[in-house]
Amino acid sequence: MKNEILELLQENSKYTASDIATMLGLDIEAVQNNIEQMEKEQIICGYSALINWDKTDKKDIVTALIEVKVTPQRGEGFDRVAERIYKFKEVKALYLMSGGFDFTVIIEGRTMKEVALFVGQKLAPLESVLSTGTHFVLKKYKDYGVIFEENKKDERMIISP
Amino acid sequence: MNIDKLISQRVKDVPPSGIRKFFDIVNEMGDAISLGVGEPDFDTPWHIREEGIYSLEKGRTVYSANAGLLELRQEICKYMKRRFNLDYSPTKQTLVTVGGSEGIDIALRILIEPGDEVLIPEPCFVSYKPCTIFAGGTPVVIPTKEENNFKLMPEELERYITPKTKILILPYPNNPTGAIMEKEDLEKIADVLRDRDIVVISDEIYAELTYGKKHVSIAEIDGMYERTIILSGFSKAYAMTGWRLGYALGPEAIISTMTKMHQFAIMCAPTTSQYAAIEAMKNGDEDVVMMRSAYDKRRRLMVDRFRAMGLSCFEPEGAFYVFPSIQKTGLSSEAFCEELLKDQKVAVVPGTAFGDYGEGFIRCSYAYSVDELKEALSRIEKFINKRI
Numbered sequence: 001m002k003n004e005i006l007e008l009l010q011e012n013s014k015y016t017a018s019d020i021a022t023m024l025g026l027d028i029e030a031v032q033n034n035i036e037q038m039e040k041e042q043i044i045c046g047y048s049a050l051i052n053w054d055k056t057d058k059k060d061i062v063t064a065l066i067e068v069k070v071t072p073q074r075g076e077g078f079d080r081v082a083e084r085i086y087k088f089k090e091v092k093a094l095y096l097m098s099g100g101f102d103f104t105v106i107i108e109g110r111t112m113k114e115v116a117l118f119v120g121q122k123l124a125p126l127e128s129v130l131s132t133g134t135h136f137v138l139k140k141y142k143d144y145g146v147i148f149e150e151n152k153k154d155e156r157m158i159i160s161p
Numbered sequence: 162m163n164i165d166k167l168i169s170q171r172v173k174d175v176p177p178s179g180i181r182k183f184f185d186i187v188n189e190m191g192d193a194i195s196l197g198v199g200e201p202d203f204d205t206p207w208h209i210r211e212e213g214i215y216s217l218e219k220g221r222t223v224y225s226a227n228a229g230l231l232e233l234r235q236e237i238c239k240y241m242k243r244r245f246n247l248d249y250s251p252t253k254q255t256l257v258t259v260g261g262s263e264g265i266d267i268a269l270r271i272l273i274e275p276g277d278e279v280l281i282p283e284p285c286f287v288s289y290k291p292c293t294i295f296a297g298g299t300p301v302v303i304p305t306k307e308e309n310n311f312k313l314m315p316e317e318l319e320r321y322i323t324p325k326t327k328i329l330i331l332p333y334p335n336n337p338t339g340a341i342m343e344k345e346d347l348e349k350i351a352d353v354l355r356d357r358d359i360v361v362i363s364d365e366i367y368a369e370l371t372y373g374k375k376h377v378s379i380a381e382i383d384g385m386y387e388r389t390i391i392l393s394g395f396s397k398a399y400a401m402t403g404w405r406l407g408y409a410l411g412p413e414a415i416i417s418t419m420t421k422m423h424q425f426a427i428m429c430a431p432t433t434s435q436y437a438a439i440e441a442m443k444n445g446d447e448d449v450v451m452m453r454s455a456y457d458k459r460r461r462l463m464v465d466r467f468r469a470m471g472l473s474c475f476e477p478e479g480a481f482y483v484f485p486s487i488q489k490t491g492l493s494s495e496a497f498c499e500e501l502l503k504d505q506k507v508a509v510v511p512g513t514a515f516g517d518y519g520e521g522f523i524r525c526s527y528a529y530s531v532d533e534l535k536e537a538l539s540r541i542e543k544f545i546n547k548r549i
Contacts, residue, residue, distance in 0.1 A: 023531075158508060159187055160197070
């Protein structure tokens, strides 16, 4: 039941407990309790809207993907380094990677310069960081499974057998 | 020359589809929101479309074998085995058709002699009766009722059988009611048919869309395999309506005769669609599960909301329609739909479009997003509140 609730919330976090209860054929109180519990357990970590900022007047958001190579710290591996990185509010996402580098850091800033400064002044100087490689995002086509700017029109005949 | 006089009277006598009539009314309205469609709201899954595109890139733009690409027929037979444990020969018992609709037409035409009676449980899909008449047969309607969950009851079937009865159409999971026939229901039907020379045309186009209960084909019931034509297709299960692809399975003598008619009338089903369909059969199971699960949630939403409005709403177990009763409003189905359209700009289909026994009901499709459904339901609720 929990997974089904989560799937619906992930599809649309605006669904109310009553919507979810109806759609899953469950008791509304049970759904409410489950959601509260999962919020407490940090299974549900928050609710946010997926925004295509390009369509707003606040277009000046720059997203960059930074490849970071680090030296893992004795006894604590990568986690301690990760913590030092993810605590910066500019860091929107941080992933530990396999392959040619160690971390993917997703940074958002107002300008390319701001992002570059952050990398140069905050990220690269960290003791355990060996090297960084910055890639700026030019256009977002799809995020979190949602295709931006998709002009989808219902082309079905309005009545059909 | 009076060209009208030259058109077959038999064809002229068939009234135009009730769907068509209502379509024209809704179309004039322009900006209505509609719960009127009989096709999925999903796009065909991309990997299936991509196979179709690839076949075009490869220049596979020629006729296929009359019965369909052998690989597709093999995949269909594997699917029937894995889903329903039914054995069909890809070379002798399988025909790929232009949608389920072609299957209905040619199955009726290869069987019917003038005067043969065809039993049709109603409410049902719109084609059976006209196709029977076009083929020179006599349609005999068996009413199915809400109190019987819109199932075909054996005693009703028995009552309508005459020495002229040749065919029973078995349209389950049902459009428009959403009713299904379970194994024990089918066994009772089989008991009535077993010692009679009646062929069953089992239209199982919605077989993949049942909720909570797995679809059972009448061909799985003892003694029925040798007298059953299964009609199915890709439209509903894989959201492939526009590809126009279906299939017929049945006894060798029947399928070979259907193939003969198909060969002269159609040549073969669209080749591009057939390549896409191979991919659907091979790798489409997950897509079906995803779509079924989405429909199921919307189904519960619809039933719940209609009941909350104070209407009697049979709980559908298949297809993607609910069929609530609007008798409480005192309006006929058609009047209800026209008033609702004028008052709230919501289009639903009058039950009578699916036969006279659909009077008192409306068909609402839930092949729409949850947000669209909620908006439409709120408007219907406003309308109902004024009436009851």
